[in-house]
Amino acid sequence: xxxxxxxxxxxxxxxxxxxxxxxxxxxxxxxxxxxxxxxxxxxxxxxxxxxxxxxxxxxxxxxxxxxxxxxxxxxxxxxxxxxxxxxxxxxxxxxxxxxxxxxxxxxxxxxxxxxxxxxxxxxxxxxxxxxxxxxxxxxxxxxxxxxxxxxxxxxxxxxxxxxxxxxxxxxxxxxxxxxxxxxxxxxxxxxxxxxxxxxxxxxxxxxxxxxxxxxxxxxxxxxxxxxxxxxxxxxxxxxxxxxxxxxxxxxxxxxxxxxxxxxxxxxxxxxxxxxxxxxxxxxxxxxxxxxxxxxxxxxxxxxxxxxxxxxxxxxxxxxxxxxxxxxxxxxxxxxxxxxxxxx
Amino acid sequence: xxxxxxxxxxxxxxxxxxxxxxxxxxxxxxxxxxxxxxxxxxxxxxxxxxxxxxxxxxxxxxxxxxxxxxxxxxxxxxxxxxxxxxxxxxxxxxxxxxxxxxxxxxxxxxxxxxxxxxxxxxxxxxxxxxxxxxxxxxxxxxxxxxxxxxxxxxxxxxxxxxxxxxxxxxxxxxxxxxxxxxxxxxxxxxxxxxxxxxxxxxxxxxxxxxxxxxxxxxxxxxxxxxxxxxxxxxxxxxxxxxxxxxxxxxxxxxxxxxxxxxxxxxxxxxxxxxxxxxxxxxxxxxxxxxxxxxxxxxxxxxxxxxxxxxxxxxxxxxxxxxxxxxxxxxxxxxxxxxxxxxx
DNA sequence: AACAAAAATGCAAACGTTTTCATTTCGTGG
DNA sequence: CCACGAAATGAAAACGTTTGCATTTTTGTT
Numbered sequence: 001x002x003x004x005x006x007x008x009x010x011x012x013x014x015x016x017x018x019x020x021x022x023x024x025x026x027x028x029x030x031x032x033x034x035x036x037x038x039x040x041x042x043x044x045x046x047x048x049x050x051x052x053x054x055x056x057x058x059x060x061x062x063x064x065x066x067x068x069x070x071x072x073x074x075x076x077x078x079x080x081x082x083x084x085x086x087x088x089x090x091x092x093x094x095x096x097x098x099x100x101x102x103x104x105x106x107x108x109x110x111x112x113x114x115x116x117x118x119x120x121x122x123x124x125x126x127x128x129x130x131x132x133x134x135x136x137x138x139x140x141x142x143x144x145x146x147x148x149x150x151x152x153x154x155x156x157x158x159x160x161x162x163x164x165x166x167x168x169x170x171x172x173x174x175x176x177x178x179x180x181x182x183x184x185x186x187x188x189x190x191x192x193x194x195x196x197x198x199x200x201x202x203x204x205x206x207x208x209x210x211x212x213x214x215x216x217x218x219x220x221x222x223x224x225x226x227x228x229x230x231x232x233x234x235x236x237x238x239x240x241x242x243x244x245x246x247x248x249x250x251x252x253x254x255x256x257x258x259x260x261x262x263x264x265x266x267x268x269x270x271x272x273x274x275x276x277x278x279x280x281x282x283x284x285x286x287x288x289x290x291x292x293x294x295x296x297x298x299x300x301x302x303x304x305x306x307x308x309x310x311x312x313x314x315x316x317x318x319x320x321x322x323x324x325x326x327x328x329x330x331x332x333x334x335x336x337x338x339x340x341x342x343x
Numbered sequence: 344x345x346x347x348x349x350x351x352x353x354x355x356x357x358x359x360x361x362x363x364x365x366x367x368x369x370x371x372x373x374x375x376x377x378x379x380x381x382x383x384x385x386x387x388x389x390x391x392x393x394x395x396x397x398x399x400x401x402x403x404x405x406x407x408x409x410x411x412x413x414x415x416x417x418x419x420x421x422x423x424x425x426x427x428x429x430x431x432x433x434x435x436x437x438x439x440x441x442x443x444x445x446x447x448x449x450x451x452x453x454x455x456x457x458x459x460x461x462x463x464x465x466x467x468x469x470x471x472x473x474x475x476x477x478x479x480x481x482x483x484x485x486x487x488x489x490x491x492x493x494x495x496x497x498x499x500x501x502x503x504x505x506x507x508x509x510x511x512x513x514x515x516x517x518x519x520x521x522x523x524x525x526x527x528x529x530x531x532x533x534x535x536x537x538x539x540x541x542x543x544x545x546x547x548x549x550x551x552x553x554x555x556x557x558x559x560x561x562x563x564x565x566x567x568x569x570x571x572x573x574x575x576x577x578x579x580x581x582x583x584x585x586x587x588x589x590x591x592x593x594x595x596x597x598x599x600x601x602x603x604x605x606x607x608x609x610x611x612x613x614x615x616x617x618x619x620x621x622x623x624x625x626x627x628x629x630x631x632x633x634x635x636x637x638x639x640x641x642x643x644x645x646x647x648x649x650x651x652x653x654x655x656x657x658x659x660x661x662x663x664x665x666x667x668x669x670x671x672x673x674x675x676x677x678x679x680x681x682x683x684x685x686x
Numbered sequence: 687a688a689c690a691a692a693a694a695t696g697c698a699a700a701c702g703t704t705t706t707c708a709t710t711t712c713g714t715g716g
Numbered sequence: 717c718c719a720c721g722a723a724a725t726g727a728a729a730a731c732g733t734t735t736g737c738a739t740t741t742t743t744g745t746t
Contacts, residue, residue, distance in 0.1 A: 010489050012702055023726045028704060038712090038724060053488050058465045059402045059411060060702035063731045068402060070445070070466065078421075079431040079629075088422040088448055095447070100462055102413070102443050105431060119443055122401045123413065145396050146353050231633045260630065267610075267635035286422075287603065290574045292610035355732055366696045371734060381694060381742090403732035406701045 011052040020048035031056050062124060071313055072120040072128040073103045074113060076198075080229070081257065081285040082302060083131070086153065089306030090129065097314045099126070108198065110136045117142060126317040129153050129309050132199045133160065149316035153309045155200050156329045163316070165308045165328040167300045169200050169282075172332045173207030176280045176298050177252060179334060181215045184343040185250035185278060188212075189241055190219060191227040191234065191262065192254035204254055204282060223248060227258050234261025235268070242271045249277060249343050256281035256288045259295055263339075274341035284335055293338025300332050354395040363391035374399050405467060414656055415463040415471040416446045417456060419541075423572070424600065424628040425645060426474070429496065432649030433472065440657045442469070451541065453479045460485060469660040472496050472652050475542045476503065492659035496652045498543050499672045506659070508651045508671040510643045512543050512625075515675045516550030519623045519641050520595055522677060524558045527686040528593040528621060531555075532584055533562060534570040534577065534605065535597035547597055547625060566591060570601050577604025578611070585614045592620060592686050599624035599631045602638055606682075617684035627678055636681025643675050 017024040022045060029036045030045045037045070048054075062068040073090055075083045091101045102120055106113040113130075117139040120128060127149035130139075140162075143150050152164040180188060195202040212219060225241070227234050238251065238261060253259035259281030266273050273279055273293060281288060284299035308330070312323035360367040365388060372379045373388045380388070391397075405411040416433055418426045434444045445463055449456040456473075460482040463471060470492035473482075483505075486493050495507040523531060538545040555562060568584070570577050581594065581604060596602040602624030609616050616622055616636060624631060627642035651673070655666035 014702080024703080025705080025727075026725055028702095029725090032704070036724075041724080053485070055461060055464045055485070055489070057406075057467060057702055059405050059467050060731090061704060062402045063400075063406055063702080063733085064704045066731080068466075077431065078434065079427045081424075084422045084427050088420065091421065091447060098462075100445055100447065100466060103446055104434060104438070104443065118398065119441075121398045123443060124400060124402050142396070142398070146398070231630045235633050261633065264633050264635045287574050290578050290604065290607050292607045357732080367733080368697075368735080369695055371732095372695085375734070379694075384694080400732055403701090404734065406703085406732080407734045409701080 011054050012057065013054075015052055016045060016049045016054050019052060020045045032061070066124065067126050067317070068124045069098065070100045070102055070123065070125050071310070071317070072117075072123075072125040073101055074116055074120070074128065074130050075103070075105050076108050076131055078103070078105045081287075082255070082283060085286070085302035086131075086306040089303035090153075090310045091306075093307040093310035094314070097310075099310075099314060108196075110134075114138050121146065121148070127151070127313040129313055131155075133157065133164070134199045149313060151309055151313050151316070151323070153305055155203060156327065158327060160327060163312065163323050163326050163328075165312060165330065166305055167330050167332045169203035169300075170207035170210070172282055172298045172300060173204035174211040175332070175334050176282060176296075177208050177211040178215075179296070179336070180250050180252060180278060180280055180340065181211070181217065183250075183278065183340060186217055186343075187223070187248045187250070188217070188219065189223045189225060189248040189251045190254075191225045191237065191251060191258050193229050193258075194226055201254055208252060227254070227261075229255070229257055231257055231261040231264070234258040235265045236261075238262040238265035239269055242266060242277060243269050247271070247277065250340070251277065251279045253279065253281045256283040256285040256295065256297055259288070259297065259339075260285075260291065263291055263295070273339050278340040278343075280340055289335070289337065291339070294335075296335060296337045296340040298332050298334050301330050304330050354397050355400065356397075358395055359388065359392045359397050362395060363388045375404070409467070410469050410660070411467045412441065413443045413445055413466065413468050414653070414660070415460075415466075415468040416444055417459055417463070417471065417473050418446070418448050419451050419474060421446070421448045424630075425598070425626060428629070428645035429474075429649040432646035433653045434649075436650040436653035437657070440653075442653075442657060451539075453477075457481050464489065464491070470494070470656040472656055474498075476500065476507070477542045492656060494652055494656050494659070494666070496648055498546060499670065501670060503670060506655065506666050506669050506671075508655060508673065509648055510673050510675045512546035512643075513550035513553070515625055515641045515643060516547035517554040518675070518677050519625060519639075520551050520554040521558075522639070522679070523593050523595060523621060523623055523683065524554070524560065526593075526621065526683060529560055529686075530566070530591045530593070531560070531562065532566045532568060532591040532594045533597075534568045534580065534594060534601050536572050536601075537569055544597055551595060570597070570604075572598070572600055574600055574604040574607070577601040578608045579604075581605040581608035582612055585609060585620060586612050590614070590620065593683070594620065594622045596622065596624045599626040599628040599638065599640055602631070602640065602682075603628075603634065606634055606638070616682050621683040621686075623683055632678070632680065634682070637678075639678060639680045639683040641675050641677050644673050647673050 013024050013027045017027045030042050094101050104116040114136050129151050131154045150162045154166045156166040156168045192205050193201045262279050281295050281297035284297045288295040356367050356370045360370045373385050437444050447459040457479050472494050474497045493505050497509045499509040499511045535548050536544045538548050605622050624638050624640035627640045631638040
């Protein structure tokens with residue numbers, strides 16, 4: 001077997017035109033603006049295209065009209081419950097518009113993000129979705145200079161430079177904390193990822209602190225635990241936390257993955273949820289509902305965000321205007337399941 | 344704000360050439376074959392490019408040399424523990440070669456897969472990776488006719504039409520079943536996804552049945568349970584299974600997700616793992632190691648597969664030849680954790 | 687310093703579409 | 717059946733690169 005390096009056999013618009021006995025212009029129109037060509041002609045062309053196995057070359061078209069039909073999506077990581085749903089929804093929605101998706105992950109490395117944005121720009125994407133608001137100025141400049149539509153996904157804020165669609169992470173965090181406070185908990189441990197270059201985690205942390213302050217609850221320094229985005233590590237940290245004598249009555253986790261780890265830690269240590277300890281997460285990932293007991297958490301509608309973002313981005317690309325709603329908030333929803341109880 | 348529909352401002356190779364006082368050919372070479380141009384000239388050009396904010400247009404280049412620098416990856420679903428790792432690794436490896444990834448999911452719908460392949464072909468991808476061996480003839484024909492390198496990922500078989508890289512799913516299933524049999528279990532329930540258009544699940548099922556036959560163990564029809572790829576559903580089915588009087592001593596799950604569901608079902612029903620029941624999965628997904636007790640399963644190295652596949656595909660595209668090893672098997676590894684014990 | 691060989695650069699023709707403008711064909715009313 | 721406006725089609729010029737070939741410059745040798 002051998003793959004020709006030249007793709008010589010591939011018929012182009014020219015061959016189709018010859019076979020159908022029309023000009024290449026008409027063939028082009030048959031595929032890009034079908035109703036500009038008379039049905040009989042169109043049918044002849046379509047048949048010729050079929051017989052030759054013609055597949056249109058969008059790269060060539062893009063060269064001329066500067067629209068590639070491809071949108072970029074840049075996420076911190078693909079390998080991860082949260083973003084997977086977002087990605088899938090984004091991609092599926094794009095399909096409705098006959099667009100494709102170039103995707104890349106930067107692993108929370110802003111320099112790599114710059115390289116990625118550049119690489120996407122080299123492919124002349126029609127628009128780009130970035131997770132969150134923390135981005136290198138270089139990236140934003142490149143995008144702005146070329147007038148490429150940008151949308152920030154996942155997080156929501158009232159006033160932003162670029163359009164966004166997402167949930168209010170501050171509010172979400174406050175909601176779960178209030179829920180825990182309402183149940184009477186006062187000795188609350190906080191397991192949160194590093195908030196370095198991650199506005200979502202930062203917003204959540206801020207929300208938590210705000211709500212605690214309002215309730216006049218103080219948190220001892222050793223109750224504020226930095227925990228990476230990793231079940232194993234979360235489990236380890238929580239085992240340590242709950243096995244000692246000074247066990248908190250509740251744990252607020254920065255996301256559901258950490259909460260899962262906390263669950264397993266409690267199973268391992270024989271600590272009963274929610275009788276001995278209440279646990280809440282943020283995100284409502286796949287599986288959270290089916291943990292035993294179900295995880296109390298707040299649902300951030302990832303699919304909805306992905307779908308809306310794709311729609312908005314396509315609209316921006318098509319119209320050249322910002323989306324109808326510049327700052328689009330999607331509602332988060334507290335899922336009160338079995339992992340929390342009154343103290 | 345407004346996004347110009349014409350991207351007028353964007354400088355091209357021509358502007359860079361003018362500013363650097365060289366011909367466009369030299370500018371082109373500076374970016375595509377840097378060591379063909381003398382360092383002083385190159386530096387002048389690079390500076391001019393920097394000052395203008397030039398970003399090369401690969402679509403235009405692709406038009407000429409028929410290589411887009413983009414590879415396609417088609418998976419059943421993105422939103423899913425298994426493929427997420429594969430995707431991420433594939434994408435990361437591609438980055439090493441300065442290639443990008445177009446990805447799409449078909450949700451186990453072969454017709455949609457055809458549409459996707461076509462769409463990718465319209466973007467003139469340099470190669471494509473497909474999950475498994477079950478594909479529509481139409482798709483394969485389109486790819487073959489255009490000499491686009493194809494590789495099958497995830498599953499492994501000895502003799503195949505197209506190159507593949509993956510794990511032997513038959514063997515993997517046999518390994519876990521043998522493990523369960525070795526522990527003395529004879530009343531074994533099987534929870535497997537529908538094997539319709541899914542060669543991986545089919546191979547696993549076959550492996551299970553082979554091993555049971557060899558051991559002369561018969562499985563009652565009601566012990567062979569069809570279970571979708573869904574934690575909630577798995578949990579429901581297993582609760583039913585273990586709550587009755589005729590509880591099996593072991594459950595073999597078609598994948599780790601189902602196993603997770605089985606775990607939660609046992610937690611809910613107060614059935615102790617592994618004392619009351621042994622559970623094994625296939626796949627070793629994220630989190631499986633940290634369940635309590637740890638899930639005994641067989642590790643299918645998703646990241647390794649993705650990485651190798653990307654490398655092979657790039658090589659195929661570059662050389663025009665099949666990869667060095669046409670049928671590449673990656674080793675699976677039994678992870679004997681706490682969820683199994685002797686009967 | 688002169689010359690040949692090698693290396694660097696320039697010129698111009700592709701690559702496969704889309705689109706503008708001109709031309710032809712079609713449908714309709716008189 | 718003709719004339720007319722509208723609709724469909726065709727001709728040709730882009731789009732921004734890459735690359736084969738020709739030309740110029742550099743390098744190395746004597």
